[in-house]
Amino acid sequence: MTAVVPEFLPDVLAWVVVAAFVATAALERYDRxxxxxxxxxxxxxxxxxxxxxxxxxxxxxxxFVEGALSLAAVPLCLYAGYQLYAGRDSLFLLSRAVGAMGLIYLPFTTVEPAREFLVEAVSYQTYLVIEALGYDPAFTVAEENGYHSAFVFTDATGHEYYTYLVLACTGIGSMSIFGGLIAAVDAPLRRKLRAFALAVGVIWLLNVARNVFIALAFGNQWFQFFVDPITTLVGYSQPGMVSFFIADRVLSQLLALVALVGILWLVVRDVPEVLTIVEDVAYLVTGNEYDLRRTVAADGGTRRDDAGR
Known part of the structure; x- marks a missing residue:
């Protein structure tokens, strides 16, 4: 039996969390x-x-990737709270970053015009790339959200494969992560803006490529492998969903983790101060202390051309 969670609860909790982290950042200056x-x-x-x-x-x-990560996040968050309460003050920086991430992300979940604009902009760019590659699906309004974000592929037998983009397909989550990390640290504004622009640009391009890949893989049924085991395991009633599952839930999500590490490397070249947050996350996961800034600097991995600006 699957647990039933009220639809409003995640949004309410998200705002409570962000408000609490913002309050923490404000109090940090006056009453630690x-x-x-x-x-x-x-x-x-x-x-x-x-x-x-x-x-x-x-x-x-x-x-399963997002499910495993969300489940692992529960004890990590509790441990972070314990460590902060016990006096690990460096976690104030991570707390500030999470608050900033929420302030970037949550408006797109609650302000309808902003969400619609972002989803439709990414959908249109995805369609342009699909069309440039020689495919011609119908690009139409999604019944589920009313946005112009749906792609319908029709095979030789007349069977239709329908998929549509939602907010999670825009890359705003990843952009918020790096925006929060960069905003939280104390570094020259020029370097922070440069790193943020680089991160957002790379994420945007990779995200459009990801959407194109998933739409084409599903629409053309590229990954119809292990159909019976996967449909049984996942619970799909339509065998054609296996291509979507492999393209999106497996390949794209695993590659996204690799991409996030690569983007982080690009960001810390301009804003090595972010490594302080990474060190705390590594400590929470492993229980060991790290000095990543010294390691990266020793490898020549940070830019120093305008370190003072």
Whole structure:
């Protein structure tokens, strides 16, 4: 039996979490003792947020990668809250970053015109690339959200393969992550803006390529492998969904993790201060302390041409 989560709960929790992290950042300047208490509570709420999302990712969306990550995030958030409360003040920086990520991301989930514009802009660019590659699906309005974001491929037998883009297909989540990381650290504005522009540009291009790949793979049924085991495991009623599952839930999501690491490397070349946050995340995961800034600097991995500007 799949747990039923009220639709409003993730959004409410998200705003509570962001408000708590923003309050933590504000209190940090004046009263660190209270900031630790509020920050610890924010991390507990953040853990609850990921716990609430787990059934949606794992069972609703059939995404084992996102399901596993959301489940792993629960104890990590609780541990981060404990460490912050116990006096690991470097976690104030990570807390500030999470708050900034939320401030970037949440408006697109709640402001309808912003969400519609972003989804339709990415959908149109995806369609242009698909068309340039020699394919001609119908590009139409999605029944599910009313946005011009749906692609319909028709095979030789007249069978239609329908897919559509949603907010998660725009890359705004990844953009918010890097925007939050860059905004949180103390570094010259010029370097921060340059790193943010680079991250957003790369994410945008890779995301459009990802959408094109998934649409073509599903529309042309490129990955009809292990159909019976996958349909049984995932619970699909239509065998054709196997191509979508492999293209999106497996290949694209695994490659996205690799891409995020690569983009992080590009960002820290301009803003090595971000490595302080990465060090804390690594500590929470492994329990070991790291000095990544010294390692990266020793390898010549950071730019120093305008370090003082």
């Amino acid at each position: 003792r209270r900031a630790r208490v509020v920050g610890a509570g924010a991390w507990v709420a953040f853990g609850a947020f990921w716990g609430v999302l787990f059934p949606q990712f794992a069972f609703g969306m059939k995404s």
